[in-house]
Amino acid sequence: MKALVWNGVNKLGVEQVPDPQILNSGDIILKVRLSSVCGSDLHLLGGYLPAMRAGDVLGHEFMGEVVEVGRGVQNHSVGDRVVVCSFIACGRCWFCQHEMYSLCENSNTNPAITETLYGSALGACFAYSHALGGFAGSHAEYIRVPFADQGAFTIPDGVSDEAALFASDAAPTGWTGADGAGVQPGDVVAVWGAGAVGQMAARAAILMGAERVVNIDRYPERLRMAEKNIGSEAINYTETHVEEELREMTGGRGPDVCIEAVGMESHADNPMFLYDWAKQQTYMQSDRAFPLREAVHACRKGGSLFVLGVYLGTVDKFPMGAAMNKGLQIRGAQQHGQRYIPQILQHIQNGELETSHLMTHPMSLDEGPKGYDMFKNKIDGCVRSVFQLDGHSNGHSH
Amino acid sequence: MKAKKVVAIGGLAAAGGGTALLIGRLTGSRWAGRVVGDGYRPSGAATRAFFAGGGAPSGGRADRWHAVTVNVPPQEVSSGDGLPGPLAAMADRIEVRIKPAPGDRGTEIHARLRGSVPSGPSAIKARASGEDPRQDLRAALRETRSILEIGEVLSPDKPPTTKDTPGGKLLGMVTSRGRGEGLI
Ligand SMILES: NC(=O)c1ccc[n+]([C@@H]2O[C@H](COP(=O)([O-])OP(=O)(O)OC[C@H]3O[C@@H](n4cnc5c(N)ncnc54)[C@H](O)[C@@H]3O)[C@@H](O)[C@H]2O)c1
Ligand SMILES: [Zn+2]
Ligand SMILES: [Zn+2]
Numbered sequence: 001m002k003a004l005v006w007n008g009v010n011k012l013g014v015e016q017v018p019d020p021q022i023l024n025s026g027d028i029i030l031k032v033r034l035s036s037v038c039g040s041d042l043h044l045l046g047g048y049l050p051a052m053r054a055g056d057v058l059g060h061e062f063m064g065e066v067v068e069v070g071r072g073v074q075n076h077s078v079g080d081r082v083v084v085c086s087f088i089a090c091g092r093c094w095f096c097q098h099e100m101y102s103l104c105e106n107s108n109t110n111p112a113i114t115e116t117l118y119g120s121a122l123g124a125c126f127a128y129s130h131a132l133g134g135f136a137g138s139h140a141e142y143i144r145v146p147f148a149d150q151g152a153f154t155i156p157d158g159v160s161d162e163a164a165l166f167a168s169d170a171a172p173t174g175w176t177g178a179d180g181a182g183v184q185p186g187d188v189v190a191v192w193g194a195g196a197v198g199q200m201a202a203r204a205a206i207l208m209g210a211e212r213v214v215n216i217d218r219y220p221e222r223l224r225m226a227e228k229n230i231g232s233e234a235i236n237y238t239e240t241h242v243e244e245e246l247r248e249m250t251g252g253r254g255p256d257v258c259i260e261a262v263g264m265e266s267h268a269d270n271p272m273f274l275y276d277w278a279k280q281q282t283y284m285q286s287d288r289a290f291p292l293r294e295a296v297h298a299c300r301k302g303g304s305l306f307v308l309g310v311y312l313g314t315v316d317k318f319p320m321g322a323a324m325n326k327g328l329q330i331r332g333a334q335q336h337g338q339r340y341i342p343q344i345l346q347h348i349q350n351g352e353l354e355t356s357h358l359m360t361h362p363m364s365l366d367e368g369p370k371g372y373d374m375f376k377n378k379i380d381g382c383v384r385s386v387f388q389l390d391g392h393s394n395g396h397s398h
Numbered sequence: 399m400k401a402k403k404v405v406a407i408g409g410l411a412a413a414g415g416g417t418a419l420l421i422g423r424l425t426g427s428r429w430a431g432r433v434v435g436d437g438y439r440p441s442g443a444a445t446r447a448f449f450a451g452g453g454a455p456s457g458g459r460a461d462r463w464h465a466v467t468v469n470v471p472p473q474e475v476s477s478g479d480g481l482p483g484p485l486a487a488m489a490d491r492i493e494v495r496i497k498p499a500p501g502d503r504g505t506e507i508h509a510r511l512r513g514s515v516p517s518g519p520s521a522i523k524a525r526a527s528g529e530d531p532r533q534d535l536r537a538a539l540r541e542t543r544s545i546l547e548i549g550e551v552l553s554p555d556k557p558p559t560t561k562d563t564p565g566g567k568l569l570g571m572v573t574s575r576g577r578g579e580g581l582i
Contacts, residue, residue, distance in 0.1 A: 005559065017559035024552055053569055055560035092547045094469040094504060105469075106544045109554040110576030112536075121580065130573045136555045146552055 003140035020144035025072030062138030085337035172337035174200025185209030193261035263309030307332030483542030533578030
């Protein structure tokens with residue numbers, strides 16, 4: 001089959017790879033219809049997460065049609081239209097049973113790498129390097145989905161492919177942040193980043209009853225989306241002083257909840273360095289934890305901070321004094337989608353959650369390398385390049 | 399620079415982190431970069447940040463107990479005769495203790511190798527060649543947990559889509575023992 005593969009730092013190729021097979025009883029094979037890029041892929045692309053191998057198929061945000069089911073699968077049959085959580089979880093281990101699905105004990109076939117680095121092993125994620133299992137991704141005609149009864153969700157009628165797609169990763173990540181931060185009615189919530197993840201976190205906070213929600217970014221088109229499609233307010237950090245704005249907005253208190261949806265590749269003034277590893281290095285060591293530090297400082301005392309942006313190793317100059325003395329609650333997680341996807345699909349069906357606007361650039365899989373270039377460099381207002389595989393007709397739900 | 403790398407490697411090695419040890423050694427050598435797939439230009443910083451992480455705690459008592467906690471009640475772990483899962487095949491080489499975990503956390507399976515285990519430089523060699531008995535034990539513990547919790551052991555994708563570049567092969571060697579290394 002055809003797939004978009006990683007061939008080295010910032011080297012992508014569209015190539016033929018072997019078809020996936022059913023290997024465990026809970027597997028399904030999905031014919032992919034839509035497969036999106038994600039901010040997390042940029043960390044892989046840039047070589048920040050160095051457990052990749054040439055030939056690894058990318059892509060973890062996807063939906064499609066079931067074409068084969070393993071003998072143990074109960075919830076799905078051939079022909080089902082499903083969206084799949086990017087994290088793979090067994091549903092039975094202690095962590096899954098406590099709804100911490102991304103920490104599953106049985107999904108990561110290479111637990112030693114993260115266990116050695118972090119002290120405990122993480123669960124698996126599609127196409128997120130061999131440290132997270134090395135499972136082939138969704139930028140391909142077909143994909144094997146292990147534990148399909150837990151991770152694949154039938155898309156309700158009336159929810160389009162384009163809308164359901166983002167129930168795979170971006171939306172449940174937003175829900176993981178807002179719910180994990182404990183957003184309450186009346187809260188003021190500040191979200192760093194207005195990418196797909198930041199927008200979804202803001203919408204989750206609004207639906208959980210937050211009084212005011214604001215997205216912080218520098219791309220006007222993303223901030224406009226936040227205002228128009230999400231219903232949040234916008235701060236452009238290149239035009240104003242973020243902390244001053246937030247303090248003014250909250251009567252001097254600071255936001256009750258801060259959500260970091262930027263990650264380790266946070267702001268560079270000039271992000272045009274697709275092939276410039278040296279600049280990436282410099283930039284990584286200076287600015288990369290900037291929004292995290294800003295959030296700690298801006299947060300209301302006794303408030304809560306949730307880190308959704310991906311960090312891999314250590315950060316410099318973390319303001320521990322502010323965090324400790326202000327009594328902040330700090331949490332983070334890879335998304336626990338199995339917990340949130342059903343309610344997200346329900347919100348979409350009810351018209352309470354808009355997601356399809358995130359698909360700014362639909363294109364064919366052959367255009368994959370271009371799609372990543374546009375997304376990485378935020379060219380032409382790109383929020384998500386989405387690869388349409390054969391059989392998908394744009395704009396129709398089935 | 400050199401000294402720093404050695405410290406990181408030493409720490410990981412002492413903690414029994416054979417996987418990271420392999421990678422750490424290679425990223426610290428003139429082969430740096432190859433291990434992460436072809437095309438990776440070794441920066442040091444990113445790789446160290448990832449593979450050295452916060453630095454695994456040192457330790458490495460050879461006779462210590464290895465353990466996993468499984469999310470099933472004790473009677474399901476030691477039902478009737480013999481040890482559960484792949485631990486059964488190691489029965490004559492290991493001592494096993496099974497006890498309830500506190501709260502709702504299931505059952506702890508502790509296991510220890512009976513004979514002597516490689517130590518010092520021979521341990522590094524044994525790990526690299528996949529001949530350290532602790533690798534078998536760790537894998538058996540993890541696989542036993544999977545069998546008890548979900549009835550099977552999840553297989554990585556086959557056939558792989560990866561290419562056998564020199565660096566890829568090395569990482570592949572490391573991940574082929576993915577369940578046999580780590581800290582448990
Ligand atoms: N926790 C999870 O499970 C999970 C899941 C998906 C994505 N992620 C992570 O979430 C992060 C965002 O993902 P995305 O897909 O939205 O990425 P994206 O690249 O589309 O968006 C990131 C946004 O952050 C903005 N930004 C950069 N520096 C900033 C700063 N100093 N202040 C405010 N905004 C700043 C950028 O302008 C950009 O719009 C990434 O790190 C990604 O890896 C985490
Ligand atoms: Zn993602
Ligand atoms: Zn699990």
